[in-house]
Amino acid sequence: MPEPHLRAADSDRAAVAEALGEHMSAGRLTVAEFDERLGRAYAAKTYGELDELTSDLPPLSRSTPVPVAPAQPAHVGACGPASHWAGGWELNHAWRAWLTTSLIVLTVWGVTSLANWQFIYFWPVWVIGPWGAVLLAQTLTGRGDDDDDRTCGPHRHLSA
Known part of the structure; x- marks a missing residue:
């Protein structure tokens, strides 16, 4: 992230919110922790405030294999x-x-x-x-x- 004192944009807040959602989906955050951090993310004014929200979480790996959908989903007969x-x-x-x-x-x-x-x-x-x-x-x-x-x-x- 850029220097911590610089002001963050809406797109930066949205990116952190998306990352927090992925961490919650992975089980690293509880729903309560996610809610609290999400509120702080949208209230953040600087990159430093945004960086604090994910500093204790591992980087998201884009190379992690995505789970494959079953060959025949539940709505097979439809x-x-x-x-x-x-x-x-x-x-x-x-x-x-x-x-x-x-x-x-x-x-x-x-x-x-x-x-x-x-x-x-x-x-x-x-x-x-x-x-x-x-x-x-x-x-x-x-x-x-x-x-x-x-x-x-x-x-x-x-x-x-």
Whole structure:
């Protein structure tokens, strides 16, 4: 990170929030610790304040193997329009991740607002909004058709 006294940008705070989420998913942080650090991340003004939030955590390794989805997810029998709309396993998983993150940031915002006895700036919109818009666009444009081929089998191509 740059010098600790320099002011951080919103993108820097969002990057730290994402890293904290990955550490929580890996089991390094409890939900309470994540909530506390996430609130501090979005309140941080300098790189030094952001650096404190991850200083006791190992660096995130991008070379860590990503768990592979099972060959046939739970919705195997769901062929046809419903499975096309769902957009496959990865898209459903992305929506669940978005919902979980949305609930966490809304909770942090709500608790912070209640603690101040007034509603503060609604910063969760910058976490929830763009991510939700991208997922909605992917869902509506049918991203994940390849996943449907995997789950519905070769007979799907015969009806086309």
